[in-house]
Amino acid sequence: MTGSLATHFWEGCAAGELRWRRCAACGTGQTFPRDFCPACGSTAVEWRRAAGTGTVHAVTTVVRAPSDAFRALAPYTIALVDLDEGIRMMAHGAADLAIGQRVAVTFFAHDGRHLPRFVPA
Numbered sequence: 001m002t003g004s005l006a007t008h009f010w011e012g013c014a015a016g017e018l019r020w021r022r023c024a025a026c027g028t029g030q031t032f033p034r035d036f037c038p039a040c041g042s043t044a045v046e047w048r049r050a051a052g053t054g055t056v057h058a059v060t061t062v063v064r065a066p067s068d069a070f071r072a073l074a075p076y077t078i079a080l081v082d083l084d085e086g087i088r089m090m091a092h093g094a095a096d097l098a099i100g101q102r103v104a105v106t107f108f109a110h111d112g113r114h115l116p117r118f119v120p121a
């Protein structure tokens, strides 16, 4: 993720918007923003705003945090969510999420950023 792309994503989170990128050539979506489309190589990739709703594909509990910044949160839930736009993203989730459950995105401030967190819809 290049600096400007990451900044645009995080600015969206701070504004309460979940932003993703869609390839104008083939329609492939990406939540990990890149300068090009990983499916067809096109650089015609544009920003979209997601509705913020989706379905839980997988869920896990992180007990050992990967960094000092996240240690204060542990244990916490990480979910793979299939957004209604047809793309899958990884994010924080409520502790009681279940596979197949409908969820909606919220944001919480942590370590200088606003992070996406999915809760029951």
Ligand SMILES: [Zn+2]
Pocket: 023, 024, 025, 026, 027, 028, 037, 038, 039, 040, 041, 042
């Ligand atoms: Zn493409």
